Amino acid sequence: MTERRPVLAVIGAGPAGLAAALAAASRGVRVVLVDSAPSVGGQFYRQPVPGPGARRSQMLAHQRRTWDRLRAGLDVHLTAGRVTHLSDRHVWCVERESGRFVVHALLGPAQEESAAVRADAVLLATGGYEKVLPFPGWTLPGVVTAGGAQALSKGGLSLPGRVAVVAGSGPLLLPVATGLAAAGTRVVALIETAAPAAFARQARTWATTPVKLAEGAVHAARLLRRRTSVMSRHMVVEAHGEDRVESVTVTAVGADGRPAPGSERRIVCDLLAVGHGLLPHTDLAEGLGCRLDGASVRVDDEQRTDVPGVWAAGEATGIGGADLSLAEGHIAGRSAAARLTGTAPDPRGWARAARTRTRLRTFFAALESAYGEPPARWPEQVTDDTVVCRCEEVTAGAVREAVAELGAGDLRTVKLLTRAGMGWCQGRVCEPGVAGVAGCALAPARRLLARPVPLGVLAAPADPTPPQ
Amino acid sequence: MDPVKPARTHPGTPFTVTFDGREIQALPGQSIAAALWSSGVTAWRTTRGAGRLRGAFCGIGVCFDCLVTVDGRPNQRACLVPAVPGADVRTQSGTGHDD
Structure with a gap:
């Protein structure tokens, strides 16, 4: 008889969850990888649906290599039975139950039935979602989030002949604009609320991350080739249209944070992709009683939350992109494996990932301060x-x-x-x-359930089935 | 090697789904939202209160704006549900249980 391997439930199969699953499965832990999508990869590694003749936005070469390595590693563990991938599972609650955990998930896109998985420990790699600030006309069809435009374009959306404006603030706008352009859309304007001076002040930090800088330059070059007009310190104040967006009004942002008088201009478009940065998904962590730092799950050097048996990695612990998520996931997976198998975690083993983590956290903190807060007067619009x-x-x-x-x-x-x-x-x-x-503070919402759950599911007795 | 050269994509065999009875083309792997949008349809729901048109917004299953009726089942998120051959997709009015 073989000794039962401890079970780690990894929630989310994006960069952080995949890195964590591989690190833990290689070190004596049985991993159940629970994810809402039909296939692994999360939003970042979402695999594009092949379309007819469309030139699609693709990962950069180093990202492609990383993805191939993760995918191959996962396949080995899946075949060996060290990892079970549960796809189409929308986790709505993680319960603590006498030192162990029960993960409750709704099944499939229909989400009418729930299934439960028991685990000895949980690793939250739930990622983030986009923040969009409202403006008149933002509910019109044809107005989508920047990340949504990217997700749809990877998900097989083809928009040749469409005219798009990309607007808001943050590092996501540039890749979204280039992705749309690559998918055949004419991106006429990229409208960024932040000011270029703020970027210059951060030059020293930018210089320490040549890969990121190169990515930015590549994106910009692609965009300029397509003659997109790039406006910084501008904002969309209104989207116009009857049944769908037909144009937007753009203004310069004045020194007082209000639209500069006389700077209004109308831009005709039939797609507006808008975003103001990302927010971490923290509901499951909050439900477990994990402490937050601002909007993010608080973790220690091993990526442990303050709740025993619960780790967190990736954008749930702070927005920082795929490479940071990979580093955090790797550390979390190794720490969880060590602690679950009763060995002392050895941080020297993950020193390289820890260095990457430090460097990228510094970089993204600088990036966040460069983009800064939206203009203080935006609610007046x-x-x-x-x-x-x-x-x-x-x-x-x-x-x-x-x-x-x-x-x-x-x-x-x-x-x-x-x-x-x-x-x-x-x-x-x-x-x-x-x-x-x-005019209120944005406090954590403390959602009891991380997803809307049918009443029948809540009323039904839980039936936790151990993985095969 | 050009690191940003897009990889070649090979489209699967197109199939049809219906939207409010009209045939539209979809590709394997496409979500219903992507299939609708690619066919020029950007709205497939009217809101419960003001009856305003809505379609895709967040694209990743968070906002629930893209709710649609698929094969008689209301409140499906068009951005998550994959298009399958013969799917009967219908505009959803209000709660989806109105008619």
Whole structure:
């Protein structure tokens, strides 16, 4: 009889989850890799659907090599039975149960049934999602998030002949613009709220990451070849159209954070991809009682959260891109494997990943401060009739009334009074916008369940099945 | 070697799905949202309150704006559900249980 291998549930099969799964499976741990997509890779390594004649945005060469290595490593572990990949599982809750864990997940896109997996430890690699601040017209069809445009274009969207504007703030806009252009869309403008001076101030940090710089330069070169007009310190103040977006109004951002008078211009487009940075997915961690640092899950040098048996890696612990996620996932997987097999973790074994982690965390902190906060006055552009909560169709006027006339002083009270944040998305999409319009702090939402769950699932007894 | 040269892609065999009874073409691996959008359809839901048109927004299953009725089942996220041959995709009105 063989000794039972300890089971580590890795939630999320993007860069962090894959690196963690490989590191742990190589070191005596049985890994159950639970992911919501049909195949591994997450958003970053999402495999493009081959389209007719489309030139698609592809990974850079070093990213392709890394992906091939991860994929090959995973295949070896899958064949050997050291890793089980559970695809199409949308995890809605992780329960602690007498020192072990039960991972509850809804099955398939339909999400009407739930299944449970037991594990000795959990590694959260849940990634992030995009922040979009509201503006008049942002609910029109044809307005999508920047990451959404990228995901759709990798997911087989072909838009030849379409005219796109990419707008907002942050390092994602450039690859999105180039990706759309590569998929056959005419990207007429890239509108970035941040100012170029801020980037120059960070020159020393940028210089320490030549790969990142090269990536940026390559993206820019591709874009310029396609004659996209790049406007910094500008913002989209309104999207126009009846049944879909037909044009946008763009203004320069003045020194006071308001649109500079007389700078308005109208740009005709039928696709607006907009984003204002990324936010970490922390619901499962919060449900487990893990401490957060601001918006991110707090971890120690081994990527352990403050809850015993729970590790976290990748963008759930702070936005920092795929290479940082890989390093964190590797460290988390090794630490979890050591602790689960009763050996002392040896940080010397992951010294290289730790150095990468330090370098990239520094880089992304600098990047974040270079892009900075959105202009302080942005909520002034959100007219009273603008829907800020897309699910529940709550307008900015209703939010303002809750604050000014009903005395709401925090996001939770605004939600109870207006239903803003009570819909399907559980407030993920509207919280930053509602907080801005209400003038409240953006506090962690503390969602009881990480996904909307059918009542029948909640009422049914859990039936945790150990992996085969 | 040019590190950014796009890899060649080989399209699978196209098939048809229907949107509100009309045939549209889809490719293996495409989500319903991608198939609809590629056919020029950008909206496939009207909201419960104001009856406004909505389509894809976040593209990764977070926002639930792209809800659609597939094979009689309402509230499916078009960005997550893969298009399969013969799928009957319909515009969803309100909660999807209205009619």
